[in-house]
Amino acid sequence: SAVISQKPSRDICQRGTSLTIQCQVDSQVTMMFWYRQQPGQSLTLIATANQGSEATYESGFVIDKFPISRPNLTFSTLTVSNMSPEDSSIYLCSVIDRGNQPQHFGDGTRLSIL
Amino acid sequence: KQEVTQIPAALSVPEGENLVLNCSFTDSAIYNLQWFRQDPGKGLTSLLLIQSSQREQTSGRLNASLDKSSGRSTLYIAASQPGDSATYLCAVDRVVGNKLTFGGGTRVLVKP
Numbered sequence: 001s002a003v004i005s006q007k008p009s010r011d012i013c014q015r016g017t018s019l020t021i022q023c024q025v026d027s028q029v030t031m032m033f034w035y036r037q038q039p040g041q042s043l044t045l046i047a048t049a050n051q052g053s054e055a056t057y058e059s060g061f062v063i064d065k066f067p068i069s070r071p072n073l074t075f076s077t078l079t080v081s082n083m084s085p086e087d088s089s090i091y092l093c094s095v096i097d098r099g100n101q102p103q104h105f106g107d108g109t110r111l112s113i114l
Numbered sequence: 115k116q117e118v119t120q121i122p123a124a125l126s127v128p129e130g131e132n133l134v135l136n137c138s139f140t141d142s143a144i145y146n147l148q149w150f151r152q153d154p155g156k157g158l159t160s161l162l163l164i165q166s167s168q169r170e171q172t173s174g175r176l177n178a179s180l181d182k183s184s185g186r187s188t189l190y191i192a193a194s195q196p197g198d199s200a201t202y203l204c205a206v207d208r209v210v211g212n213k214l215t216f217g218g219g220t221r222v223l224v225k226p
Contacts, residue, residue, distance in 0.1 A: 001160075031212055042203060042216040043158075058213075092157055096212055102148055103207075103214060107157040 002027050002095055004106035012112045013083055016111070021109045022034045023093030028073035030098050037090040037108070046091075049076040083113045116141045118206055120217035128225050133191035135220045136203035138205065142182050145207040149178055149189050152201045161202075163188070192223045 001027040013019050023032065032049040047055040047068055055068035070076040080087055092108040117140045127133060130144070146165045150158040162178040164173045164187065170179040175192040191198055201221045205214040 006157075033213070035214075041217045042213070044216075045213050048211065048213065056211075094158075094214075102160040102163040103205075103212065104159040104160055105150075110143075110155075 001102070001104050002029055004093060004095060004104060004108040006093055008109055009107065010110040010112075012114060014114055015084055017083055018051070018079055018081045019083065019111065020034050020077050021071055021091055021093075021111075023080075023106055025074045025095055025099070029095040030073075031096040032070060032076045033094045033103070034068060034076070034078045035092045035094060035105075037092065039088065043092065046078070080111065083111075085097045085113045087111065088113045116144075116206060116215045118204060118215050118217035120202075120220050121205060121211050121216065122220060124221040124223075126223040126225065127194055129194060129196060131194055131224075133189075133194050133198065133222060133224075135189040135191075135204075135222070137187040137189070139185045139187075139206050139215075139216055141188070142185055144182065145210075145212070147178075147180055147187050148207065149176075149187075150203045150205065152169050152203060154200075158203065193220075196224050196226050198222060201226050207212065 005024045007022045034046040035043045037043045045058050046061045047057040049070040051070045067079045090108040093106045119138045147161045149161040164171045164180040177190045180187045201219045203219045205216045
């Protein structure tokens with residue numbers, strides 16, 4: 001299965017700032033996703049990262065707050081903009097190698113907002 | 115809207131006992147169901163994927179069953195070991211888009 005690397009693995013940020021999280025895969029994948037795991041909660045899908053076009057956001061998530069890029073089939077970024085303490089979460093990238101296959105996750109980025 | 119529930123939320127067993135983890139979902143129109151393991155401070159590790167047309171999948175000591183019509187899946191872990199201590203998550207894949215909806219997880223502790 002694909003090897004997924006996320007950077008940074010953790011960060012502590014000031015309120016009002018923005019942070020960009022990178023997701024790098026060691027092979028080309030058909031689909032890439034971004035999830036959020038709030039403290040003590042399960043995972044919630046933020047958006048599907050589409051190669052060369054705008055991401056597809058789930059209800060409750062907007063592009064201005066979570067801009068996403070996917071310039072090619074192995075790389076994507078998620079930016080958390082104008083952060084507040086409520087954005088303190090783990091953000092995880094996931095991929096599917098090809099259809100009908102398991103979805104695989106990176107180790108996540110642990111983000112704390114002061 | 116699909117809702118996924120995992121009961122119990124936490125489970126503690128002595129080493130060697132078999133584990134039974136339950137997952138239920140409200141909408142039977144699923145593409146597949148996936149079981150994951152999450153260790154503290156780590157990402158998710160995929161354990162088993164069951165296609166909607168399948169009834170079960172097995173990998174080593176793990177066996178997962180799927181009853182789509184009743185909206186249920188069960189993960190069995192045979193002869194549990196302390197290394198099996200983790201949070202286990204089930205997730206259902208929507209028919210379109212490969213988008214996963216997760217349950218709340220079951221936190222498992224296997225005591226030596």
